[in-house]
Amino acid sequence: MSPTLADIAAASGYSTATVSRALRGDAAVKPETRAAVLKMCAKLGYKPSVGGRILVQGASAFVGLSLGRTDHATARYVSLLHQALSQQLTETGWALRLVGSEDFTSSLSSVGAMIIIGTKNDDPRIQLCREQGLPNVSIGHDSSNTGFSVVPDDGGGARLVARHFARTGRKKMAIMPSWHPEDDGIVRVRAAACLDEGKKLGLHPELLGPVNSLTSTLDGYRSINAARNKISGFDCLFCETDEHAIGARAALVDSGFQVPRDIAVAGFDDLPDLSADLTTVRQDIPRLAATALELVSKARRREPPQQVVLPVELVVRKSG
Amino acid sequence: MSPTLADIAAASGYSTATVSRALRGDAAVKPETRAAVLKMCAKLGYKPSVGGRILVQGASAFVGLSLGRTDHATARYVSLLHQALSQQLTETGWALRLVGSEDFTSSLSSVGAMIIIGTKNDDPRIQLCREQGLPNVSIGHDSSNTGFSVVPDDGGGARLVARHFARTGRKKMAIMPSWHPEDDGIVRVRAAACLDEGKKLGLHPELLGPVNSLTSTLDGYRSINAARNKISGFDCLFCETDEHAIGARAALVDSGFQVPRDIAVAGFDDLPDLSADLTTVRQDIPRLAATALELVSKARRREPPQQVVLPVELVVRKSG
DNA sequence: GTGCAAAATGTAAGCGCTTACATTGATTTT
DNA sequence: AAAATCAATGTAAGCGCTTACATTTTGCAC
Structure with missing residues (x-):
């Protein structure tokens, strides 16, 4: 059988405590001691x-993971x-409990902390956690959020793309924002930042009609198809997600355009496999997870809230 | 705080045991007693x-959930x-641990049982579990599987579609099979059964070129687009997944066909939201999960293996 | 009724882990 | 130099739950 705490204690000469x-x-334990252990x-x-009760005796051994209604674990990004999170949590003995949007409230009593994905301004889920005094960390955009949160640098990433287009001699940029009735604004900051940076750089950016979903490749295809007649006016295109x-x-290829010769295409997220030879902005998902879990620890210890923004990185590949 | 076992015992007049x-x-507890409890x-x-150590003291409180490389939680179906599973498991105090294809082997020692999704013939993951003596249940198709498994009635569902097409006066059926290099054969049984039943019913079924993915709406679109000139010869189409x-x-609509007047379209799975007004075959996912968990219990008790096939149901909607 | 096995329940000793409290030794204060 | 402080660790009493084993109850043959 796997060694227990007592085994470690015996082998290292310390007590189980x-x-x-x-x-x-x-914090009470000396750094060298911790290292030795x-x-x-x-x-x-x-x-x-056992999924040991960590930090607070008697508290739940579960961290809830709440998805937004629209995420619904459908997007590759969310699933990654x-x-x-699941993997990293494993190492501490906690367990992740997936919480659907329907049973959010009822789950509150059975988890020791909650990670909330895809938060938006004044997200009611955060409110609910607060009322219950449940430690919570949100992953997503919420400018009004005064609690623990971690987000990738969406704005910065989008600006990287605009600068890359400018640097490689592109002249006129199209931006394809996404939109979903229940997700208003989650990702929108990307289009906004790209628009702003594009203007500054003289790329005369223009917004296309929004794509009616966040993560469907088909919707991306049809949006471009619908705007086919306008496309030849542009030589670069920024999309809010890789999908x-x-x-x-x-759609561009099917319409006879050469990518990237006629028009460069860039996305956002860099999803393994899927994004293959796409020029995009990479998010460090493992790091995002690690940061979220760190914040969970801090939240549990009632440390003062913290908002973390993680850096992103431009990855130039075949599409632009 | 939430009531404990002892509270229940006290309130019901039994012992904690x-x-x-x-x-x-x-099995030792009398049915009326269980009911009262x-x-x-x-x-x-x-x-x-705590994620209590269930059934076997000292064993892990986790059930592993292993996804195939291609599932990768990307498909809606898998995510649902x-x-x-997560929800139902919660009620028993167990926890689900998501296991990626990379760290399957290393996870074996930290779970008390494993649920394996998307198994194929002679799946190495099943072999590994056997070698370790780890109780395992597979969800997916594996004709060679002699262990615990549960699958939806893919063949039966596909036949329901063919019969529906025949009953509604369709004459010539197209079948769009899906294919993925690493997933060979997982879903293929659907196309095969539909082909067979279509022949019997005089629908002169014909296979289109396979779609190079299991769950991409875009690939479905482009496959049909590529076969556009052949399509007018058909008046009904069966696809292996709803996506x-x-x-x-x-693609049909964009090419000027009327659905279902010119051609009826049916899929398979019935995914909430996504499948909206699609004629399709419904899988009862909660029941699939419940059955899998029952089998996990049996497997842990070393009961004799069992292969379960769950019934499916035709849902006729606007597309056909 | 008595005997006896089987079924149903209780008793209590753990499981691996956390944590209140006690102890130790080193450092500072007086 | 004694007293007071503090950082670092140990001691041991739990936590909620499971289960080997003991005990009681039940059903049924005689």
Whole structure:
């Protein structure tokens, strides 16, 4: 069987209490001690069992993961994030509990903390957590959020794209924003930033009609098809998600355009496999997950709230 | 705080042992007793804590959920299944641990059972579980599988579609199979059964070139577009997934066909929201999840293996 | 009725882990 | 130099739950 806390304690010459504290990140334990304990854990292959009640005795061993109604785990991005969180959480003995939008309220009592994906301004889910005093961390955009949150630098990433287009000699930029009735504004900041930066750089950016979904390649395709007659006026295109960019590129190719010769296409997210040879902005999803979990710890310890913005990175590939 | 086992025991007049047994489904407890206990649990709002070590003391409180490389939680279907499992598992105090295709082997030691999605013949993941003696249940098609498995009645569902087309006076059927290099054969049984039944019914079925993905609406669209000149020879179309059917229908409409007047379109799965007004075959995903979890229990108790096939249901809507 | 196995329940000893409280030794204060 | 403080660790009492084992109840043959 897998070694237990007691095994680690015996092997390293400390008490179970100290080992426990070291693993939980208690400030009372000396750094060298923690290091020794961690080393011994690695050596013996320690894995926490039971989903141990961490930080607060008697509290739930679960972290809830709430998806927005529209995410609904449908997007690759959300699913990757989910997996990263699940994996990293495993190492601490906690467990992730997926919470659907229907049973959010009823789940509050059975989790020790909540991670909320795709928050929007004044998201009612955050309110509910607050009322219950439940530690919560949101991943997504919410300018009004005064709690714990972590977001990728959407605006910065979009500006990188505009600058890249300008640098590579493009003259006229199209921007394809996405829109969904229930998600208003989650991703919109990308289009807005790209628009602004494009103006500054003299790319005369123009918004196309919005795509009626966040993550459907087909909708990206049809949007471009619908705007076919306008397209020849542009030589570069920015889409708010990679799914849209993929659909858009396919539509351009099917309409006889050469990508990137006639028109460069860039997306946002950089999803493994899917984004293949697309020029895009990479989000570091494992890091996003790690940061969210760090914030969960802090929230549980009632430390002061913190809003983190993670850097993103331009990845230039075949499409632009 | 939430009531504990002891609270239930006190309130119902039994010992904690009996209550625990009742909740775990131990055969030693009298049916009336179990009923009384369950009733009291409902009354007091009992929720298991800690992710209690169920059935076998000291065993892991986690059930692993392994996705195939291509599922990668990308498909709506998989994500819905995931959520259903997660929700139902919650009620027993277990937790679901998402296992990526990369770290399957290393996860084996940290879960008490494994649910494997999208298995194919001689799936190596099943082999690995066997070697470790880890209880496992597969969801997916694997004719060679002698362990626990549960699958929807794909063949039966596809035949329902063919019969529906025949009954509504269609004469010539197109079938759009899907294909993915790593998923060979998972869903293929649908096309095969529809082909067979179509022949019997005089629908002169014909296979179109396969769609190079399992769940992309865009690929469905482009496949139909590519076969545009052949399409007018058909008056009904069966697609192996709803995503394909949605893409196909969009392509047909964009090409000037009337759906379902000129050509009827049917898919498979019936995904909430997404499948909206599509004629399709409904899978009962919550039931699939429940069955899988039942099998997990049996597997843990080392009961003899069982292969379950769940019935499906034709849902006729606007597209055909 | 008595006996006896099987069925149903209780008793209590854990499980691996957390944490209130006690202890130790080093550092500072007086 | 004694007293007071503090950082670091140990001690041990739980946490909610499971389960080996003991005990009681039941059903049924004689």
